[in-house]
Amino acid sequence: MKMKKLLAATLSIVTVSSMILAGCGKTEETTQATDTATDTAAETETGETTTEEVNGDLPTITFTHGYYHDESEWAAAGEMRAIYNEFAELHKDEFNFVVQADETGAEGIYNTALNDLSSGEFYDIADFGGWDIVPVASASDAILDLKPYLDEDAAFKEGAGVCYDQNLVDGKIYSVREQIEAVGFWYNAALFEKAGADTPDQWSTWADFDAAVDKLVAADIMPFGLNAGWPTNILTAGYSQRSSDARAFYETGRSVTDFDDATFKDTLNFMQTNVLQKIDTANFGPGGDDDEQYRTDFFDGNTAMLFNGVWDAGGAVDCAAGIDNIKPANFPTDEAGKRAALLSGGTGFVVSNKLDEAQTAACIEFIKYMTSPEIAARIIEKGIGMAPSTAVDYDALLSKVSAPEAKLLVEACQLCQKADYQALGLGNTFGDAEGEIQGKYAGLMDGSKTADDVVKELNDFLAASE
Amino acid sequence: MKQHKKFLTRKNGFICAFLAPGILLFFIIYAYPLINIFVTSFCKWNYKNFQAPEFLGWSHMFDNYIKIFTSDANFKMALINTMKWVVLTLVIQVPFTLIVALILSKKPRGWKITRNVFIIPNIISTAAIGLIFLNIYNPSRGIVTEIMNQIRPGSNISILANEKYAFWGVTFAFIFFGGSLCILLLTQIFSIDQSLFEAAKVDGANAWHIDTKIVLPLMRPMIGTVAVMAVNYALLLYNEIALITGGGPDNATFSLSYYIYRTALGSTKLNFARGNTAGVIQFILGIVLVGLINKAFRTNEAD
């Protein structure tokens, strides 16, 4: 009896709470109903569907991606979905290409893949959006080597561009990406002018960088905002491209066993005295995903340079610094006039090696489509990012786009493409050690650490992670 | 005799029936993983042999433990920090929450609102809490740097970028948020028989006496539970670190859980063996701590 009473009490609490919670409750079911209605309407309109009538006779492949955001939130997501769905529509007579958005994004796809791998499964094909699943998935013999397909098709190889060399590990290429992280930096021309400093496009070597920084500081303009992470890593990586010795050490980053290298120490010294100690503590953040103060400061017009990728052209829209003042740049080197930029492909499309021949062919077809010149142009035009292809004609694109932020993006991409030296970002180069390196910036800044201390600590880390 | 036996079987039947669902749940969700953690801490298990952990061999079985204690600076940092946080919750969070609960139990004006408001930080997602503290500590916009500048002009301290202060930055992001623990304590105080208070008042006891002589002794088991929960939170501390400092600056705010994450999942090496070794150590620490707390708060309980 009492049990019943208890149950009744619990149930009533539950119902009451659900009624309150769904204060929007009444509209609840109706919206759901109308929503499905509009959904289906939208599907037939734009062909944006995930569950089209699946033809049982045709091979079926499920493609998972992380572009789940509403267009109003991230226009790129809508465009990417449209690109995928157009492919599915185009080939609907040959195979069923099921496009599935993972609402937890690229990180969610990566976590799920790890869990799947632990029970011997893997996606048919998925876009990992930079999350590096390759080492573990290839060691588990779960994914397909794309190299043979790239080698037999010159157009495909050209489309894959920098990904071909960057993702080539032990003679195999497990991943190709349709867009890459292209990184130079941004500057505020008005602030440079005010300080009477040479703008980055006039620099010939890093000495000009130093001179400009000093002039900015003298004019009471903060040269840049940094933090114990991303923007500072960009500068570290950029400065590491200054000479052939420095580049040689940098290139061995993935397999580095000893940080006791003269060029690396020089980089640290440069970061300490010429970069970190030039700015106030107020302009040095703790780092981490949520620390974007350095961007805010730049777009508010308070700092002269911003170390971030080409995609931040979007940040210039409606900013206090004024979009007309914001210009893209690539890095100088110590070889007069030569330029450097960071281009990281990273992990993108990864295909299971357990698919049958027809399914595999469909996946390859899809990756070819995604790296084709048409899609590459679309990715840049729509301001989504930079394409890996080395064949993109940026001059043509520049005349095609009209929005100022799109122009900025194209210009930035162009500078990265034109750079004499193109290297991977710090994370793609040093792997886990990136996290350790960025941890040392604060100590370098306040002088509690020297370059030698940092090198020793990094070597201890390498030894411990053996 | 017969009567007694019947009684026993009935008792055993009852015990089994009542324990079965709980134990089943325990086995499915915890037992297997627990064994898994223990076993793999004696294995080589990283991205290279992700699907098949390999036993290190009898002569090398403690290699993970030896390595983690001798050459892993991050682990050492994580262990020390975690112990500090555990002590701090016992010294600050539990007494603070207890005091609040005792004050609210007198039902001063606005006590209900205070009780409900106190739990808000526990309801808000930690993602928000993380961002809030990131802003508070932000040297150019936040208030903490400004206050420090008033105390020591020109110090311009950036809490989270400074190895010495970042630990406290993380600590203050959770140490005063004891709302749910307060609810537990309040529930317990209110269930104390009112006649005890009345009798004490008749005897001329004041509020302080009632609290220390009657309420606190009666609440010992619940205070113990609250202490266990608080310690558990500190021992598993993860979100605040991931969201506010990311373990930095220079790994100065690593906690055990964050170390496990970074070692096992947060690196492409996926060193699960090492992560699980830390997991075992964390687990044993927890058992020991709970044992100690239970001992300290043991009441007339039989076992």
Add this chain to the structure above:
Amino acid sequence: MKQRNSGILGRICSGMVIAFVLFVSLYPIIWVFLSSFKEVPGGLGLPDKWVFDGYVTIFTKLNVGRYFMNSIMIATASTVISVIIVAMSAYVSARIDFKAKGIVTAMFASTLFIPSISISFPIYRLLGQLHMKDSRAGLIFIYSGLGIAVTFFIIRSYFLTIPKEMEEAARMDGCGYASTFFRIIVPIAKPGLATAGIMVFLNNWNEFYFASLLLKTKEKMTIPALLGQFTTAYSKNLNGMFSAIIVAVVPTIIVFCLLSETFVKSLTAGAVKG
């Protein structure tokens, strides 16, 4: 005279403590609330320009109702299951002497300290075998078991404070174990059960890791996924995120206040008589 002085002093102290609690606890929500109207969240003052973009997106573009319904369903079902199962175990552990009692208690206690990263692989595999991936039932199942240690401790220590004489009297009257539990213990322990229920509910309401791992279909997502709608590969829309936090949290607070009223009432009704 002395007595009165200390009374005033005490009141001042307690007033200060309450003020501190209110400040510490209200500050976050007020900050988030104000920030949800700022173009660039942050800072301490009022928004310069009031922006409603986040709320507009949430209520027009995203189907909030669906997230709420899923969360309510999953969190409520798992809370009820968890509290009932754990209460039964906790009662046995708190009250009845048997050989394996120590082991059983230790077993439940030990679940406190297992990092969730370590349990995710085996659980994921199991749910795969049961064909419960991407299903709400699977998530309810996991949530029912996730917090058992905390629930166990709360309920058990509440049981421990109930005077044994009451059960003994019932047993004298010929009540069996089960009926003693349901008729005598459960009604007395209602506040304890409710408190445990609230803790479990809040945890499950905010749980993100397993939800993100298991639920992949839009229709099945829970509230925490709402926050992710504003995080793109390159940036976070903090205005949107904070609006989402407010949308997610305010109903929770209201429900909590109402529920806490209910169980305080059940207390004053005098369930416990020494």
